[in-house]
Amino acid sequence: MTETPRPTPAPSLTGGPAIVETDRSALACVDIHKSFGGAKAVDGASFAVPEGKITALIGPNGAGKTTVVNILSGAMTSDSGVVTIGDQDVTRLPSYKRARLGLIRTFQLSRELGGLTVFENLLVAAKVQAGESLTNIYFRPGLVKRVEAENRERAAEILEQYGLYELRDNWARELSGGQKRLLEIARAVMAEPQLLLLDEPMAGVNPVLIDRIGEHIFDLKTAGVTVLMVEHNLNVVEKICDHVIVLAEGRTLATGQMSELRDNKDVVRAYLGGVLDGRVDS
Amino acid sequence: MSPLVYYLFTLAFFVFAYCILGWGLNLQFGEGGILNFAYIGFVAIGAYVTGALSLGKPQAGSGQTYIFGLSLPFPIGLILGGLAACVFALLVAVLTFRRLRTDYLAMVLISLSLVLYDVINNFVPLFNGADGLTNVPEPFADTLGLDPNTFVPFFAGVTLVIALIMWWLMSRITRSPLGRTLRATRDDPEAASALGKNVFRYQLTAMLIGSFYAGIGGGLIIEFAGAFNTSAWLPGETFLIFAAVIVGGVGNNKGMILGALIVPVLFTQLPKFIPDIPGHPGLILNIAAMAIGVLLMFVLWFRPQGVIPEKKRFSRLPAVLVGRRSGSTQQSAPLSTEDTL
Numbered sequence: 001m002t003e004t005p006r007p008t009p010a011p012s013l014t015g016g017p018a019i020v021e022t023d024r025s026a027l028a029c030v031d032i033h034k035s036f037g038g039a040k041a042v043d044g045a046s047f048a049v050p051e052g053k054i055t056a057l058i059g060p061n062g063a064g065k066t067t068v069v070n071i072l073s074g075a076m077t078s079d080s081g082v083v084t085i086g087d088q089d090v091t092r093l094p095s096y097k098r099a100r101l102g103l104i105r106t107f108q109l110s111r112e113l114g115g116l117t118v119f120e121n122l123l124v125a126a127k128v129q130a131g132e133s134l135t136n137i138y139f140r141p142g143l144v145k146r147v148e149a150e151n152r153e154r155a156a157e158i159l160e161q162y163g164l165y166e167l168r169d170n171w172a173r174e175l176s177g178g179q180k181r182l183l184e185i186a187r188a189v190m191a192e193p194q195l196l197l198l199d200e201p202m203a204g205v206n207p208v209l210i211d212r213i214g215e216h217i218f219d220l221k222t223a224g225v226t227v228l229m230v231e232h233n234l235n236v237v238e239k240i241c242d243h244v245i246v247l248a249e250g251r252t253l254a255t256g257q258m259s260e261l262r263d264n265k266d267v268v269r270a271y272l273g274g275v276l277d278g279r280v281d282s
Numbered sequence: 283m284s285p286l287v288y289y290l291f292t293l294a295f296f297v298f299a300y301c302i303l304g305w306g307l308n309l310q311f312g313e314g315g316i317l318n319f320a321y322i323g324f325v326a327i328g329a330y331v332t333g334a335l336s337l338g339k340p341q342a343g344s345g346q347t348y349i350f351g352l353s354l355p356f357p358i359g360l361i362l363g364g365l366a367a368c369v370f371a372l373l374v375a376v377l378t379f380r381r382l383r384t385d386y387l388a389m390v391l392i393s394l395s396l397v398l399y400d401v402i403n404n405f406v407p408l409f410n411g412a413d414g415l416t417n418v419p420e421p422f423a424d425t426l427g428l429d430p431n432t433f434v435p436f437f438a439g440v441t442l443v444i445a446l447i448m449w450w451l452m453s454r455i456t457r458s459p460l461g462r463t464l465r466a467t468r469d470d471p472e473a474a475s476a477l478g479k480n481v482f483r484y485q486l487t488a489m490l491i492g493s494f495y496a497g498i499g500g501g502l503i504i505e506f507a508g509a510f511n512t513s514a515w516l517p518g519e520t521f522l523i524f525a526a527v528i529v530g531g532v533g534n535n536k537g538m539i540l541g542a543l544i545v546p547v548l549f550t551q552l553p554k555f556i557p558d559i560p561g562h563p564g565l566i567l568n569i570a571a572m573a574i575g576v577l578l579m580f581v582l583w584f585r586p587q588g589v590i591p592e593k594k595r596f597s598r599l600p601a602v603l604v605g606r607r608s609g610s611t612q613q614s615a616p617l618s619t620e621d622t623l
Binding site: 191 | 468470472476477479
């Protein structure tokens, strides 16, 4: 089992340790289609997410971003097309098998496990779980205890990094919207992702917390995690994303760096009037 | 033995048996989120298989026909009865769990319960049809020379021991990471799956273990009563056990003890021992059934989490770790209310 390096705090969004970047694709989709009844949500989208980078998936409302994320994570199957993680074709793999390959996601609306405490939300995400086996529960309690102790220590470290440590014994359902966003990302980190899909991580979050979430995402990149995030806030995209994919009407409209895309007429047109200097829609 | 003491031991037996039944349903519904409206069917399978394995070959002219008839001693027949419920649960889960969730699954399961009821009621060679099984031997009665007066307290004690073992086995599961993962699949199967959890596998585990408990509970009831027929497991009986789980506290095994005491025993078994009101046969039992409905509405309205709610599992970090945390300088500032609007 490969161990993902743990995130280390980055000084700010603009600074941080030097990062070794490669152009190898960590995740890719080729010509994926998805229709709901007669409506085409995704209509031949193709793109690659470069390894070790933060990639933004942007586009106007109804562009098919969340559907693409659902297809990439395995929550939804595409009507046609191919999805690969590294060199492996995962098109038909269910989401839990993709998660075991290191692809972890968060959701557009926070999906905290409300009947578990904040601490348990992290513990349940741990990759190694000796105590999920009945044989281990009854016949190897020592192993279960040891693994659980390791997971507890790691969960406490992550909660501390995300400023949620003091809330560890609260029911997750009792958290505020911003805290739930942080919890979801912290939980994803606990799962030791190699690839992280974040579906609008800044949605409904105040500016102070947006900066903090941005720092955490940047920290993940420094730790070697590839990030693909759906984001409407273009200031955030400009600050932390290395690469941008623009979707419109279910197709890939353009890819590149944000500075290049600002001058792309197709992209500007797709944003209904070309508001590309801030938040594109509410 | 005075009739009152005899009744009290009888009620004690039902408390212990319903605790076992309730713990099984609590694992499925309270921990795993499976709305198993066919639960009483698994109880019945456990009861019939235990009874048919404990009985000898059906005698010509006895008026009973049934399968097995192996005269197996206690507790082998009981364990096999539990396993038979497990096998049935496996079939049901494989056929339904991959495609159906929550309310649709519940509808299929209640239909299944009705089908099972009709099959056992009408297919006489299986378990003697509507007449059911009778004269099931009382465990150890011959060996220990027990008469009906001494068998009841003896078997209530045996059931207590079995209930304690089942409690210990269940506690190990609900307190373990497996229990935590089951609660995660209950709260949000899609989010659990996105974390690498095979939801089908965990819900199947809950279904099998819960059904084993149902089968054992059913087996104990037929061993105690010596008889079991379709009037004992009308599909509506499932809701009696659900009511016990809801009143006691969903997801809390201690709450289930209270639930078993209140609903199936005080509201169902106890009224059976109250003499009928002259001229109004069955009125007391009907009032008791209505009282359960009122109780359920009362609990759902005023205390939906049950009398003893689901327990919060505190982080309980080792002291060394707590010290290190409080002395740490690298942590992010805790979120203020302002940060988290």
